[in-house]
Structure formats: C-alpha cells, structure tokens
Amino acid sequence: MAQDPNPDHDRIKRSRNMVMALALGGFVILVYFISIAKMG
C-alpha cells in the first residue's frame, strides 16, 4: 500500500480510525446491554 508522504495525514487517519473503532465497539456493547434490558 502506498505510504502518505505527509506524517500529519497519517496522524489524522490514525486518530480517525481510533475514534471509529471506539464508536463501533461502543455500539456493539450498547446493543448487548439493550438485548439484556429487553429480555429482562
């Protein structure tokens, strides 16, 4: 894969990926707890 020559761009992409991962992880956990709450 081609490397982005600008290190600042890499930093922005990394932080964006991190936020996306946290959001998706949070969503999965939320759905799990919603399921538990709806069953209870």
Added chain:
Amino acid sequence: MNQIATALQAPTDWRDFYALTKPKVMSLVVFTALCGLIAAPDRIHPVLAFTAILCIAVGAGGAAALNQWWEADIDAVMRRTAGRPLPAGRMNPVDARDFGIVLSAGSVLLMGVAIGWLAAAILAVSIFYYAVVYTVWLKPRTPQNIVIGGGAGAFPPLIGWVAATGEITAMPIVLFAIIFFWTPPHFWALALFVKSDYAKAGIPMMPVVAGEQATRRQILLYAVLLLPLSVVPWWIGGTGAVYGVSAIVLSLVFLALSVRVGVRRPLSEDDAMKPEKQLFAWSIIYLFALFAALVADRLVLS
C-alpha cells in the same frame, strides 16, 4: 446546495465530523430530552433511557450535519459560521452529507428497535423538520422561518417523554409549546446583534426584512405569551409548586429583559447591543433552568 470548491488534500479530522453535529446545540437538545424523559410518569430501564437520549442526540447531530451541508455557501459569508468545517474547506461536502444521512437513519432505526416506533417516528419527523422543512424550505424564504422552524428544537422533550411512556399526552405537548414559543425571542435577540451577517448572507431574518422595531415588538409579544404558557404544566396538575414558582420567576425575568429590548428605539451602527445580548444569554439560562425545575419538581413529588 453548496458549491464550495474544496481542493482537499488532507484527510478530514474526526474533530471536524464532531463539529458538524453542532455539539453546543446538542447539549441543549440532550438536556431537554433528558428532562422530558425524567419528568414523565413512567420509568424505563436505565440502559433504554440512555439509548433513547443517545438516539435523540445522534439524530440531532445528523440533522445538524445535513443543515451545514446544505448551508455551506451561506455559512461561508457569515463571520459567525465561516470557520465551520465545510466553509473553511476542511471537509468534502459529500462526506458531510453522507455523515448526516447515516447518523439520522441510524438514530431512527435504533430508536425504533430499542425503544419504540412512536418515539422513532417523532424523531424522524423532527430530523426532517429541521433538515428539510426549516433549512431548505423556510429559512431562505420567510422571515417567519424561526417561528415555524422553532418546532424542530421543540421535539426533544416530547420524544424523551414518549420514549418513557409510549404515548402522547397533554404534558409533553405543553413542553413542546414552551420551547416553540421560546425560540423566536431567543433567535431574534441573536439576529438583532448579528443582523449584518444575515443580510450579507441573504437570509430573510426578521430584523433584515421587517426591521428592528418590528422584531423588538415580536420579541416582546412572544415573551408575554411565554409567561402564562410556562406555568400551564402547573395549572393542569402535571407538576407541583417547585416548577410553578420557578417558571413564574424565570419567565418574569425573561419578560423584563424582553421589555428592555422591546422598547428600545433605532440605534446607531456602533451600538453594543447590550440588552439584546443579555436577553440572548438569559434565554439559554432560562430554558436550562426551567427544565431543571421540571426535573427537580418530579424528584420532589416522587
């Protein structure tokens, strides 16, 4: 639609996506929705309550993103909004549009599945109302844009209430009406001191189209209407005296500040607009305090 030329080289920072959701506006949306949910007579599981508030916040964020996508050209010529991600050229408009659609659709779907389809339907209506009826249709066409568009901001406590109870009753409609009648004096106070910005952008805000004096009279009119309306929840037995007395005091201060703005004569160009700025600041405190009183009253009653 905006025609902002974006020669984007850099990827968009997540903070710009976050800014697209208008976090400051969202804080008021979350607060009023939470108050509606807590003030409702029925209780729901805390996880579901959290989910309902999250959906309302995300839906409001999605609508705000669509609003900024559509208004990027207008935002670019207004000093207050020129630094936003789209007019500043830090974001591709298509990304902003898709972000808004995903947030809006996702929040409605999650609300429907997790909470109920009545709350989801009202959330969908509120997003459509803000992103399409207000942003696309009303705002560029009529000086009454804020009056009718105020409905968009009035939905959160109604949705919060319906999420908890599953039905629409008189109380959430009154809460809706309070925010509906609060919105015009709140925005027109702002419009009075950023009038030149709106004129430059071609937005027919009341002070630009009807003039300052007409705007001042209308601010006063809405403040007068807001006083009895804010006490209706107490009159109909939906709340106790904690809310009732708070509403009277808060609304009287709101009215007093509105009278100061309402009776002012045409001013010089370099006027500091202090009473207008004070009214705008108080209007924000007013809504927070009024809904906090609603919650405090519910906690006292229970």
